[in-house]
Amino acid sequence: MGKRNKPPPIKTDVPTAAPDDGEVRGATRALLWPISALLHSIHTLLTTLLLSVIALGPMPTHIGFVMDGNRRYARSHGQRIARGHEKGSESLKRTLRICLRLNIPIVSVYAFAIDNFRRSPEEVDTLMRLATESLAEICREGGFLQQHSIRLRCIGRMELLKPDMQKALQEMEAATAGNKNGVLNVCGPYASRDEITTAVRDTLASNPSPKAITPEAVFGRLQSVSAAEDIAAGGGALDILIRTSDTKRLSDFMLWQADRGAQVHFVKTYWPDFGLTDLLPILLGWQQREWLRGERHEGWE
Numbered sequence: 001m002g003k004r005n006k007p008p009p010i011k012t013d014v015p016t017a018a019p020d021d022g023e024v025r026g027a028t029r030a031l032l033w034p035i036s037a038l039l040h041s042i043h044t045l046l047t048t049l050l051l052s053v054i055a056l057g058p059m060p061t062h063i064g065f066v067m068d069g070n071r072r073y074a075r076s077h078g079q080r081i082a083r084g085h086e087k088g089s090e091s092l093k094r095t096l097r098i099c100l101r102l103n104i105p106i107v108s109v110y111a112f113a114i115d116n117f118r119r120s121p122e123e124v125d126t127l128m129r130l131a132t133e134s135l136a137e138i139c140r141e142g143g144f145l146q147q148h149s150i151r152l153r154c155i156g157r158m159e160l161l162k163p164d165m166q167k168a169l170q171e172m173e174a175a176t177a178g179n180k181n182g183v184l185n186v187c188g189p190y191a192s193r194d195e196i197t198t199a200v201r202d203t204l205a206s207n208p209s210p211k212a213i214t215p216e217a218v219f220g221r222l223q224s225v226s227a228a229e230d231i232a233a234g235g236g237a238l239d240i241l242i243r244t245s246d247t248k249r250l251s252d253f254m255l256w257q258a259d260r261g262a263q264v265h266f267v268k269t270y271w272p273d274f275g276l277t278d279l280l281p282i283l284l285g286w287q288q289r290e291w292l293r294g295e296r297h298e299g300w301e
């Protein structure tokens with residue numbers, strides 16, 4: 001029997017070794033990165049366009065936020081409670097930027113209820129620290145309240161805060177006192193019934209006759225209403241009140257201000273996740289109502 005020749009090796013283009021995970025990841029990234037960057041730019045462009053178009057229509061003068069759900073957000077992500085509040089303060093800055101972009105002149109936020117003093121001392125300290133740090137960041141020279149000429153006002157029982165925090169907040173209020181384009185009311189330690197009771201006392205103190213106690217006189221003395229900016233910009237009543245985290249209560253926040261025609265919205269999103277996607281449909285709905293109102297008025301004239 002003759003010797004069998006070995007078959008020649010088959011030539012193929014298939015690489016002999018499979019690419020490792022790193023190479024696959026690198027190739028995927030090289031392919032997806034430009035697409036992702038393009039989508040990001042398109043998203044930014046569309047958002048800017050959308051905000052500019054919306055800003056052409058009627059805008060609310062005063063929006064209030066009950067920022068609820070920080071702790072549930074933290075629990076649902078397996079994070080510490082403090083992290084939920086940190087994300088909450090980031091969400092506040094994001095939301096304020098949107099309101100500024102839309103030229104909404106007065107924004108009021110429920111930062112700390114008087115009742116919140118019942119929480120653990122550690123949580124109260126975290127909330128106070130975060131509020132002071134976040135507000136200091138936006139009130140400093142070059143911070144966005146200064147850039148956009150927005151005044152900070154602290155509403156509530158300041159005397160219940162630690163002296164160093166009272167001092168820091170007073171300094172921030174003073175630093176922004178000359179700002180004319182709008183107001184950020186940070187409510188805390190706050191309760192609406194407390195604000196109303198104080199306003200009744202102040203009205204009586206200025207005129208002890210029971211006849212002096214009229215709804216107009218007392219409303220005008222509410223701490224969040226009494227500044228000239230509020231009166232010039234619509235009397236301090238809320239146009240829109242938003243509470244996050246699907247809790248359907250007002251929890252003693254601006255009860256009287258909300259009872260003068262405000263649209264009240266309870267949204268499912270936890271406050272740390274709140275953003276444009278939640279705010280836009282609310283603003284568009286408000287604009288629709290304003291357009292309809294305008295039409296009705298035109299019809300009557």
Ligand SMILES: CC(C)=CCC/C(C)=C/CC/C(C)=C/COP(=O)(O)OP(=O)(O)O
Binds near residue numbers: 070071116130186245
């Ligand atoms: C002014 C400022 C910069 C504040 C920064 C921090 C911040 C957003 C405070 C809001 C405080 C608060 C009591 C939120 C409600 O969530 P929750 O703690 O009641 O959570 P839960 O509803 O899930 O229990």
